[in-house]
Structures are given as structure tokens and as C-alpha cells.
Amino acid sequence: MSACAGVPQKADPAGRVPAMTPDYAGVTIPCNIAPLTFAYDEGGSRYVTVFSAGDETVVVKGKDRAVPSAKEWKKLLGAGSSVSVETYMRKDGAWTRFEPFVIDVAGEIDQFLSYRLIPPNFENFEHLALIIRDLTSYDEREFYNNELLKEGSQVQCMNCHHFRNYGTDEMQIHVRQYLGGTMILRGDDIRKINMKNDSTISSGVYPAWNPVYDYIAYSTNFTYQEFHSHDRNLLEVIDDNSQLILYDLDRNEVSIIYDDPDALECFPAWAPDGRRLYFTSAYMPYEGEPEQKTTYFYDHYKDIRYDLCYIDFDPETRSWGEPVKLIDASAMDKSISLPRVSPDGRWLMFAMANYGVFHIWHEDSDLYLLDLQDGSWRALDEINSTLPESYHSWSSTGEWVAFTSRRDDAHYTRVYFAHHNGDGTFSKPFALPMKSPRWSTFFMYSFNVPEFTVQDIPYTARDLATLVRDTETQIIPPAK
Numbered sequence: 290m291s292a293c294a295g296v297p298q299k300a301d302p303a304g305r306v307p308a309m310t311p312d313y314a315g316v317t318i319p320c321n322i323a324p325l326t327f328a329y330d331e332g333g334s335r336y337v338t339v340f341s342a343g344d345e346t347v348v349v350k351g352k353d354r355a356v357p358s359a360k361e362w363k364k365l366l367g368a369g370s371s372v373s374v375e376t377y378m379r380k381d382g383a384w385t386r387f388e389p390f391v392i393d394v395a396g397e398i399d400q401f402l403s404y405r406l407i408p409p410n411f412e413n414f415e416h417l418a419l420i421i422r423d424l425t426s427y428d429e430r431e432f433y434n435n436e437l438l439k440e441g442s443q444v445q446c447m448n449c450h451h452f453r454n455y456g457t458d459e460m461q462i463h464v465r466q467y468l469g470g471t472m473i474l475r476g477d478d479i480r481k482i483n484m485k486n487d488s489t490i491s492s493g494v495y496p497a498w499n500p501v502y503d504y505i506a507y508s509t510n511f512t513y514q515e516f517h518s519h520d521r522n523l524l525e526v527i528d529d530n531s532q533l534i535l536y537d538l539d540r541n542e543v544s545i546i547y548d549d550p551d552a553l554e555c556f557p558a559w560a561p562d563g564r565r566l567y568f569t570s571a572y573m574p575y576e577g578e579p580e581q582k583t584t585y586f587y588d589h590y591k592d593i594r595y596d597l598c599y600i601d602f603d604p605e606t607r608s609w610g611e612p613v614k615l616i617d618a619s620a621m622d623k624s625i626s627l628p629r630v631s632p633d634g635r636w637l638m639f640a641m642a643n644y645g646v647f648h649i650w651h652e653d654s655d656l657y658l659l660d661l662q663d664g665s666w667r668a669l670d671e672i673n674s675t676l677p678e679s680y681h682s683w684s685s686t687g688e689w690v691a692f693t694s695r696r697d698d699a700h701y702t703r704v705y706f707a708h709h710n711g712d713g714t715f716s717k718p719f720a721l722p723m724k725s726p727r728w729s730t731f732f733m734y735s736f737n738v739p740e741f742t743v744q745d746i747p748y749t750a751r752d753l754a755t756l757v758r759d760t761e762t763q764i765i766p767p768a769k
Contacts, residue, residue, distance in 0.1 A: 296337055296348060297377045300386035307331055307376045307387040310726060314390035317708040317716035319398035319689065321425050324362035328354040328726040333378035343368035354726050370394050395708050398689045399741040400425055403450055406734040409700060415444045421746050427724045432746045433462060437754040443467040450740065453498040455685040457746045461496060470762040481760040484543045488767040490530050495556050501563030502604040503538040506546060508555045515587060526647035528553050529586040533568060536765065544768035546609055547600060555646050558628045564602050567628045567637065569595035569646060591644045594619035597628055616666065627680060631687045636713060637661055640679050649679040649702060656681060656692060658713055671715050672707050684741045691739040702735040
């Protein structure tokens with residue numbers, strides 16, 4: 290049967306697994322993920338790849354790659370808790386057999402992942418798109434494209450797509466410059482709002498939708514960016530003013546959560562019960578002339594370090610407790626960004642680097658995990674690489690995390706996934722499956738802000754462009 294299937298009967302053992310792109314040897318994957326395709330980096334002229342799981346065997350032949358069909362892949366994932374992969378290579382007229390490797394199969398992942406595609410030059414914001422991808426296939430589509438509303442020199446930037454409780458019936462996107470505003474979409478309730486008023490320093494920037502109560506927390510940030518020609522961290526995004534605010538969806542008003550004049554607050558994230566808000570804060574007092582503040586912060590940007598904090602919330606009275614510092618990162622000459630709490634409330638993942646808060650360009654940025662039950666935390670060595678890991682999100686079950694990494698080529702962020710074993714440890718990460726295994730070599734956009742959802746987005750790109758264009762922006766008043 291093996292001979293009929295075209296599997297070589299005589300082959301010299303290589304004594305190792307094959308080199309491949311992406312590297313899927315020893316990973317754990319969801320039972321509903323799209324087929325993993327990979328290209329071989331061994332220089333052979335022909336390959337035969339044998340996939341086996343339970344009673345199922347699939348033989349795939351290719352010149353330089355293994356690309357199982359969707360039908361074959363579904364049979365394999367349904368046949369057992371692991372898939373064994375064995376590779377034969379023909380090179381210089383002889384066959385070589387590589388050691389088999391195993392791909393473990395775990396529980397389902399949320400069906401959809403949304404992300405922003407952005408050019409490598411962060412000042413070039415004229416060509417941005419928000420994408421939703423079906424993780425059970427290779428299907429993807431735009432649900433917003435800023436070029437649809439470009440008019441001559443009038444251009445638009447966009448960021449911060451965000452969803453409530455992994456659904457898409459309550460979502461927001463934020464657009465800036467031309468026709469700018471924060472779009473809040475809740476079924477038939479569609480608003481475009483601007484939270485900049487006499488009590489806030491800007492409109493909302495980084496959002497956190499309360500999972501239980503009808504509030505959205507934001508950080509407001511007076512942000513600017515600088516590019517470096519002699520620093521390996523090529524781009525620096527710096528705040529010289531910020532605060533935390535709360536938008537009340539029912540009352541349509543905004544209030545201040547926390548605003549220390551000597552601190553910079555950023556990246557709010559709710560606990561699952563909606564009664565505690567985590568955030569990062571950098572103590573950075575300034576006593577100079579107001580017009581010199583931005584220059585001062587730029588001159589000292591490597592001294593800006595953010596700690597991990599939280600503040601308790603009473604949703605009935607909209608009142609707040611006193612801020613509590615959870616991890617004093619600045620005392621260790623470190624800086625924390627992007628706290629995200631697991632759906633069960635047990636774990637908090639965050640990124641940490643030597644300074645600053647925008648770590649996507651910081652080569653020393655790694656992911657860490659805090660156990661909120663006992664207060665211990667550690668670097669996620671099983672996930673991290675030698676290049677930046679930054680934005681991350683939990684799946685709705687907490688069994689999977691998605692994160693962005695520059696490990697492929699140091700220049701472009703790609704999406705990776707890792708299985709959470711339930712005890713604070715993770716499996717070896719695997720790359721977002723693509724129909725062509727070498728797609729990342731030629732794709733010249735970065736993936737930004739990956740977010741899971743359990744359902745598709747009920748808008749097309751033209752739907753949202755029309756809503757952004759035709760919805761009048763409301764200035765949201767401060768709470769009385």
C-alpha cells in the first residue's frame with residue numbers, strides 16, 4: 290500500500306526533522322484550524338509527506354512543500370489527538386527519510402480573528418485596512434478600508450477596533466483626521482462620538498469595553514512618534530500627557546477615572562467581573578515651561594517606565610477606589626504595557642521591555658504572565674523569541690492566545706498562536722496558517738492588534754465607510 294501511494298521504499302535516514310517554513314514541528318493546534326501548509330528548506334527536488342492520525346493516512350507530494358487539502362486535513366484532525374508527519378526528500382538522485390514529528394490537537398479556537406494591516410512606515414497611514422479572518426479556513430475580507438473615504442489631500446487614519454465579550458453586535462472602531470471620531474455600533478444604535486471636552490485632554494484612544502456593565506474605559510493620550518536612524522529600536526511612540534476616562538453608554542457622558550498630573554496612564558483592561566480596571570502608569574513629574582514639555586519627554590524617553598496598576602470600580606455609583614501598584618516594574622528598570630486578563634480572571638498577560646509603552650519596535654519586548662491568585666509572575670520563555678513580542682489577546686475560552694511577533698524577519702509583525710495548558714504554561718507557538726507557506730516572504734504589511742471574535746462582523750467595508758461618512762460626530766459632555 291505504501292508503494293502504491295508513492296512513498297519511497299528505500300531511503301537513507303537523516304536522523305533529524307526537516308527544516309521548514311513555518312516551523313510546525315511539535316506545536317499544539319486547535320481541532321478546527323485551517324490546514325497547516327509548510328515549505329521545506331532542504332534544497333531537495335521532490336518531497337513526499339505522510340500525515341497520519343488514528344486510522345487516517347494522507348500522502349502529499351510536492352516540489353518543495355506540503356499542502357494538504359481542506360478535506361484531507363479535516364479527516365486528520367477528526368481522527369485522533371495528534372498528527373504524525375513523516376517526510377521523504379529526493380536530492381541528487383537519492384531519497385532521504387527525515388525523523389517524524391508530531392502535531393498535537395487540542396480544543397477549538399474562536400472562529401474569527403480581526404486585525405489591522407499597516408505599512409512598515411508608520412507615517413504612511415493612507416493605506417490601512419481592517420481584516421476579519423476565518424481561522425477554520427483561509428477566507429478573509431476587509432471590514433474597513435480608509436481609502437474608501439479618501440478625498441484629494443483629505444486622508445484618514447484608523448486604529449483600535451474593539452469588541453465586547455468576543456461578539457460583534459457591540460463593537461467600535463476609531464478613525465482620525467478626515468471625518469474622524471469613535472464609531473460605537475450596537476445593533477441599530479450607531480454613534481460617532483468625540484470625547485474631547487473641557488475635562489479631557491483628547492478623545493478616547495485605547496479602549497476597554499466593560500464585559501458586564503454598559504461602560505467603556507479609555508486612556509486619553511497626547512501622543513507623538515519619533516524615528517531613529519542609529520537605534521535598533523527604530524520607532525518610539527511617546528506620551529507627554531494622558532489620563533483614564535469612562536464613557537457611560539446609557540447616559541452618553543464621560544467622566545474621569547484617574548488623572549495624576551505627574552503620571553502617564555495607558556492601556557486599560559477590565560477584569561471579567563467588570564469591577565476592577567487594570568492599567569499601566571509611569572510616574573514622570575515635569576516642572577518646566579509648558580512649551581518645552583514635549584522636548585523634555587523626548588530627551589528623557591528612555592527614562593519613562595510604566596508600572597502595572599489597578600483601580601476598583603463600583604458600577605452602581607460609578608465611583609472608584611484608590612489606585613494600587615501591582616508590579617513595580619520601574620524599580621527593576623523595566624516597563625510594562627498591554628495588560629490583558631484571561632476570561633476566567635486567573636491570569637494576566639503583559640508585555641515588558643526596558644522602557645516606554647509602545648513595545649512593538651523594541652527588540653527586548655517579551656511577554657509575561659501574572660498569576661492573579663498568588664501574585665507570582667514570569668517571562669513566557671516558551672513563547673518569546675529574540676525579537677519583539679507585543680500585542681496579545683486571549684480567546685473566549687482562555688485556551689488560546691494570539692500575539693504579534695517580529696521573529697520572522699525583524700521588520701514585519703506576524704500573528705502567532707499558542708495553546709494555554711490551563712496551568713500558566715503554553716505550547717510552542719505556531720504561525721497563522723496560510724494557503725501559501727512562503728507568503729510572509731513577500732507580504733509587505735504588518736499585522737496589528739489581533740482580536741478574537743466568535744462571530745463574523747455584520748458590516749462590509751462599504752457599510753462602515755458609509756456610516757463613518759454620514760454619521761454626525763457628537764461631542765460627549767462631562768458627567769454632571
